[in-house]
Amino acid sequence: MATATSYPDPVHIAVIGGTGLQHLPNFTHAATLTPTTPWGTPSSPIHILHHPSPSDPSTHIPIAFLSRHGVHHELAPHEVPARANIAALRKLGVRTIIAFSAVGSLQEEIKPRDFVIPDQVIDRTKGIRPFTFFEGGLVGHVGFADPFDEGLNKVVRKCGHSLEGDGVRLHDKGTLICMEGPQFSTRAESKMYRSWGGSVINMSCLPESKLAREAEISYVMICMSTDYDCWHTSEDVSVEMVMGNMKANSENARRFVGAVLDELSKEEHLELVSAKHLEGASRGAGGITAKPGRNEDAVKRMEYMFPGYY
Numbered sequence: 001m002a003t004a005t006s007y008p009d010p011v012h013i014a015v016i017g018g019t020g021l022q023h024l025p026n027f028t029h030a031a032t033l034t035p036t037t038p039w040g041t042p043s044s045p046i047h048i049l050h051h052p053s054p055s056d057p058s059t060h061i062p063i064a065f066l067s068r069h070g071v072h073h074e075l076a077p078h079e080v081p082a083r084a085n086i087a088a089l090r091k092l093g094v095r096t097i098i099a100f101s102a103v104g105s106l107q108e109e110i111k112p113r114d115f116v117i118p119d120q121v122i123d124r125t126k127g128i129r130p131f132t133f134f135e136g137g138l139v140g141h142v143g144f145a146d147p148f149d150e151g152l153n154k155v156v157r158k159c160g161h162s163l164e165g166d167g168v169r170l171h172d173k174g175t176l177i178c179m180e181g182p183q184f185s186t187r188a189e190s191k192m193y194r195s196w197g198g199s200v201i202n203m204s205c206l207p208e209s210k211l212a213r214e215a216e217i218s219y220v221m222i223c224m225s226t227d228y229d230c231w232h233t234s235e236d237v238s239v240e241m242v243m244g245n246m247k248a249n250s251e252n253a254r255r256f257v258g259a260v261l262d263e264l265s266k267e268e269h270l271e272l273v274s275a276k277h278l279e280g281a282s283r284g285a286g287g288i289t290a291k292p293g294r295n296e297d298a299v300k301r302m303e304y305m306f307p308g309y310y
């Protein structure tokens with residue numbers, strides 16, 4: 001059967017898969033989309049998967065899946081077209097993103113293969129990644145005090161804890177350091193991040209989560225620890241170590257994501273996954289540029305996500 005290349009209905013929930021989580025098997029595949037946005041093409045085709053509705057298994061909830069580093073992990077963290085990814089998801093109707101990431105642990109108690117749901121992030125990227133939709137004649141400033149959606153995080157934590165004792169260990173909170181990479185940190189940097197209160201470290205949360213906020217999409221990140229970076233007495237991080245732990249624990253990672261999708265598909269979470277609480281935030285944020293000063297092309301680009309906003 002030929003794969004559909006379009007999807008007729010809005011899709012509210014997306015999963016962004018990271019290192020070692022390039023597919024979500026065990027879901028019915030409904031369509032493969034290859035959109036182009038004013039910010040380029042996304043990292044990978046977007047797969048629309050059908051998730052059986054918990055209240056009526058004869059119906060389904062569509063889920064969008066995107067592989068952050070490309071289908072074969074060919075995009076380095078600084079090459080991920082985050083604006084195209086987020087814009088394409090928004091255009092599909094996405095209002096909730098469950099992002100997945102392989103992270104280094106900066107704390108003894110966060111052991112390799114443990115899961116962490118961060119509630120804060122420290123930006124250690126270097127400004128070389130395009131990081132905003134608001135530029136070129138349309139200025140906007142959105143709030144980012146709490147980078148991860150607390151309502152969604154509560155649901156994610158509950159799902160993670162429900163799998164505990166079954167191989168899953170979960171830490172409810174944490175400060176994520178997002179570094180530039182692609183090289184791993186020096187030992188001095190790793191120790192400095194610990195002194196800052198960092199819990200885990202990756203190279204992928206930013207600008208992804210900032211752009212999601214600008215796109216009025218709720219965003220959370222499920223992190224899986226793969227190593228102790230290089231501050232610990234154990235062996236220093238390497239790609240082999242990251243991939244080895246990801247592979248060994250990938251079944252738990254998939255079960256975790258599956259449990260979150262099961263829960264979010266319930267009718268009681270409809271309001272939460274529609275991110276009603278973020279609606280209009282970017283209209284106000286972008287209102288700072290007076291109409292006569294708005295650049296036509298910048299406004300046109302934003303029309304892709306927000307028709308009629310500016």
Ligand SMILES: CSC[C@H]1O[C@H](OP(=O)(O)O)[C@H](O)[C@@H]1O
Nearest residue numbers: 018019077101102202203204242
């Ligand atoms: C392969 S180690 C470094 C790489 O792993 C993480 O990827 P992701 O967040 O997409 O799971 C980290 O952020 C780096 O991109």
Ligand SMILES: Nc1ncnc2[nH]cnc12
Nearest residue numbers: 102103104201202229237
């Ligand atoms: N130690 C580390 N530093 C940055 N990103 C990572 N992803 C997995 N382990 C990491």
